[in-house]
Amino acid sequence: MMQDWANWALDTAKRRGATYADARVMDIRQRDLSTKNGEVGTILETETLGIGIRVIANGAWGFAATDRLTREGVQACAAEAVAIAKASSLAKRENVSLAPEAAYVDTWQNPFLKDPFKIPVERQIDLLLAADKEMQRVKGVTIAEGMMSFKRIDQLFVSSIGSQIHQLKMHSGAGIVATTFAESEIQKRSYPNSFGGQHALQGYELVESLDLVGNAQRTAEEAVELHHAVQCPEGISTIILGGSQLGLQIHESVGHPIELDRVLGQEANFAGMSFLTTEKLRKLKYGSDIVNIVADARLEHGSGLGTFAYDDEGVPAQSIPIITNGLFTGYLSNRELASSIGEKRSNGTMRTESWNRLPMVRMTNISINPGAWEYDDLIADTDDAILMETNRSWSIDDRRYQFQFSTEIGWEIKGGKKGRMIKNPSYGGITTEFWNSCDAICSREHWTLWGTPNCGKGQPMQTMGTGHGASPSRFRNVKVGAAFAK
C-alpha cells in the first residue's frame, strides 16, 4: 500500500502543476518505559502512519501531510500541497531550484540482532526495576529512575525524478539516574549518559551491553558522594572532557553552526544563525591541528542516530570533512542550498522527524576522529586540571559563539593523578578559541558513538536523533566555574 499512496500523491501533484514532488510514507512504532523508586512510571506504545508530500509549484515550496490514507485523502493532501506552494509564490523572490541528483531504487535496513519489540515488556521492566533496586540500596538516594525507549521507522520515499527508496531503522536507548537531596543541595548521577542514557541505531543488544544493573550502585554512590565533594573552583584551568560531554560539545559548537540553512538565515527567527558565514569556508582555523571532525551518515562510521542509507530527499549517505587538521572545510547542505556555497551536489543531510514534518538540514553523525593518546597516559601527562564527565546543562548563543556547559561530576587532576571529586563543574568559552585549545585526543579504544535523541530545530519544532563519536580530550586555558560565580 505504501507504494500506492506515494504514487497517488505524485500523480496528483504533477497533475495540479507541480514541477517537482516527493512523498514520504512513514510507519513509526515506539515503546517508552520508565520506572521511579520501584514503580513503573511511563508504559506506552505508540504507532503513527501517514504521508508527507512536498512539492514545487510556481517556483515555490508547498508541503502538506495527512494520515487519511484513502485515495481521496492522499489526493486531497497532494492538491493542498500544490495550493500552498502557489500561495508561497505570493512572497517569492526567485524560483526554487534543486541541485541535480540521480534516481535511486533501493531497500535498506540497519543491522540489529534483537528486535526490542519482540522482547517481552515484562523482561524490560524487570531490568529497570532491578537497576532501580540497586540504586535505592545506597543510603541517601532520594530518586532512582530508569528508562528505555525503542523506535522502529519503516519509510518509503518516492520522488518525481524516479527514486523509490525503502528504509527500515531501529533505534534503541536506555539509561538510569540517581538523584539525591541533602542540606539544600540537589545532585544527580546518570549512567551511561544523562537525558535518557545511550541511544543508537541498534536492537535490544544495545540495552544488554550497557549492564544497567551492574553500574547502578556506583552511579548512586557517586550521587551521594557529590554532597561531600569540593566546589568547582572559578578561574582558568586545563580541562579534560569525558567522551559523552565532548559529544555534546561537538553537537552544540560544531554540529549546529555548520547547518547551511541556519548560515543562510532560514532559522533566524527560531534556532538562530551561525558565526560560520560562507566566506569562512576553507579559511577559518576552527580548531588546533589535531582536531579532525566529520559528518558521516554511512554505516561504516557506526550505528549512530545519524546513520542511514539515504537522506529524506533521496540523497545517499556521505562522509563530509567538517574540520580538517583544524581548518573549517564543510557545511551540511541539501539540494536547494548546495549551490549557494558553490557545490554541485547536496551532501545528503535532509532529515525529518515524522511523516507530518518537512525534512530540513540536520546533523547526521558529527564526530571527532580519534587521536593517539591512551587515557591513562593522558591523565599521567596532566599536571593540574579538572576532569569533567556527563552533561548536566548546556547553553549557547544563537550564533554559536559563546557557550556554557556544566557536568554532573568532576575530579581534580594533580601531578598526573586523579584526585578529589569536584561538584558542580562548569566551563565556558568562545567556540573557536575552545577548539583551538585542544591539545590531546584519546585513541579509538576510548571512542564511543554517542546518541543525542533530543535535538530540537525548526518550526513546527522537530526532535531528531543525532550521533557524536568522541573520546576523552584535553583543552588548555579554559574558563571554569563561572556558572556558580556570585
Added chain:
Amino acid sequence: MTPAKKKSSAKRPKSAKHHDPGRFTVAEMEKLTERLLKFSDADETEVEIDLSVDALTRFANNTIHQNVAEHTLGISVRVVLDGRTARATTNKTDDDSLRRVIALASGLARNQPKNPDLLPLLGRQKYKKVDHFVRATAEATPEDRARAVARVCKFADKEKQTAAGIFVTGYDRTLLANSKGLFARHDHTDAQFSITILEPNSSGWAKLSASDVSDIDPDALAASASHKAATSRNPIELKPGHYTAILEPSATLDFVGSLFYDFSATAVHDKRSCLNDRMGRKVFGDNITLWDDVYHPLQVGPEWDGEGMPRQRVLLVDRGVPKNLVYSRATAKKMKARPTGHGFTLPNEHGEAPTNLVFAGGDKSVAEMIASTERGVLVTRFWYIREVEPYEKTITGMTRDGTFLVENGRVVSGIRNFRFNQSIIAALSNVEMMGPSIRASGEESFDMVVPAMKIRDFHFSEVTKF
C-alpha cells in the same frame, strides 16, 4: 517596546459547534470513542481522541521558504486490568487497528507488577466552560497568511532590513471519555505571528499568540521588531556584572518559565523542587503573587486534566510566600491533600504541573521603568535557558534580538548579547517595578500571563561577540 495588540473585530463568529475542518465531525469522533469503549474488555478503559489541523507559513530573507499544513488524528487508549494500567496510541481508525491498540495497551498492562496506589477511573464530571475557539482562526487560508507575510517582507525591504518569522494558524479538538461515563470535549484555535528583523550587526524581535487571529497585527509586530533592530545598530560591549535588568514580558516569561514544575506536589514529594522545605516561608518579594488559572481570560487550554478532573484555580504564591501546590488524584492521595485537576495523562512518573500560570502585575509601563533607571539593561527576549542549580533555581541563558543599555532614564545604545547566571528565587526577591500582566509568548516556555519586570542586581556573567 511591546507592540500593541490589534483591536478584535466585534462581530466575529466564535462557536465551534458547527465547525468541522478536519475529516471527522464531532458526532463521528464520539462514535469512534464509543467503538473503542465497546471493543475493550479491560476492567476500565479511558479514550482520548485528538484531531488537529495546523498550518505554518515560514519566511526568511524576505521571502516564504517553507509553507506547511498537517491534518492529524491521535487515538490514545488507557486500560486498567487487575490493578495495573498502561497506554497505547494509534492514528488508524479501522476496526482491526482499534482492537489492536486496545490489545497493545492490555498487553503492556498485564506484563508489569500491580500498582497498589492505582485509583479507579473518574466518573462523570461537571466542567465550567472555557471558550478558546474562534472560527476566523480555524478558517484562515494559506493565502491569508501569505498576504500578511508578503506585506511584512515588503516593509522590511523598504527599511533595507531582512525579515524572518512564522505565521501559524491551527485548530484542535480533543475528546476524553471513559468506561465510567466521563466525557469531556475541548475546541481550541491558535494563531501565532513571530518576526525577527535583521540588520548587519543588530536584530529585533516580536511575537504574539492568541486564539483569535484578528487579535494579531503582523504589521505592528514587524514595525516593533524593525525599530528594535534599528535602535540596537552598532552595539557596544558592556562588561559583565550585576545590572538592573528591565525584562519585557517575553523575557520575563522565559526567565520564570523554568519554575512551573517546582509547584508540582510530586516534585516536592521527590525532593527535586526548589520549594522543598520552603512552603509557607517567605521565598520571593512581597510583590510576587502567582496563580494557576485556566479560566483567566488570557489563558488557554482545556478545563480538565489528563484524567478528566476539573481544573481548579490555585493560588501558588501569595505576596512572596509559596502557599499551595498542584496535585493529581494519585499525588493528592499520597500526600493527604485534595486533587486540583493538574494531573498529566496516566501512567506517568511526573504527576502534575501548573500550566496556566498568571502573575499579578503592576501599573508601570516599560517606558516608566526605563525613565527611573540610572544604569541598566533592557532585555527583549532570552534564549537557550537551562537549569544550572536546581535548589536555588539558578538558570543560565543568553539575551537575544534587542538588548539595550539604559542610562540616566533613557535607552542610549544597543549592546552585545550577555549570558546570565541568575537564581530565579533571588531575582523574584529583587523586583522593583512591574507592568500590567499580559499574555506573553517566547521560545523557551509555554505562554503565560506575566508582566514586564524591573529587577535589580541581575547577574550578566559573560558577553558574546555580537
